[in-house]
Amino acid sequence: MKKLLILIVSAAIFLHFYPQPELTAWYEQQKEQVLTFFSDATDTKVRLKASKIYDELSAGKHSFSSNELNTIRQISQSRRQLKDFQKAYCEGNKSHPVFHQVNLKKVCTKIGEYQGLL
Numbered sequence: 001m002k003k004l005l006i007l008i009v010s011a012a013i014f015l016h017f018y019p020q021p022e023l024t025a026w027y028e029q030q031k032e033q034v035l036t037f038f039s040d041a042t043d044t045k046v047r048l049k050a051s052k053i054y055d056e057l058s059a060g061k062h063s064f065s066s067n068e069l070n071t072i073r074q075i076s077q078s079r080r081q082l083k084d085f086q087k088a089y090c091e092g093n094k095s096h097p098v099f100h101q102v103n104l105k106k107v108c109t110k111i112g113e114y115q116g117l118l
Helices: 004-016 021-041 051-060 066-077 078-090 102-114
Strands: none
Touching: 004 051, 051 066, 066 078, 078 102
C-alpha cells in the first residue's frame, strides 16, 4: 500500500512539472465525457424550449435581415446549439460572419436571459 501511494505521488509530481500534451488532451476528453454523463443523468427536464428564443427575437424582425433570421432559426433548433453559440460568440466576444454587431448583441442578450434554463 505504501509503495502504491509513493508511485501515485511520484507520478503526480512528474506530470505537474513535465506536462504531457497527449495525456492532458486525453484527460480533458475524459473529463468532458464524465461531465456530460452526469449532466444528462441529473437533467430535470425543466428546460427552455429552444425555439422560444427564435419566437421572441423574430417579434422584432424589422431589425434583423432575412439571413440573420435564418441563422437564428438554425441555432435555436436545439439547446445544445444555443449553448455552443453562446460559448463561441457571446462569451468569446467574437464577431459572427452573418450578424451585425448590434444584432449579435441582441441575440446574446436574449440567450443570456434564459441561460439558466438551457
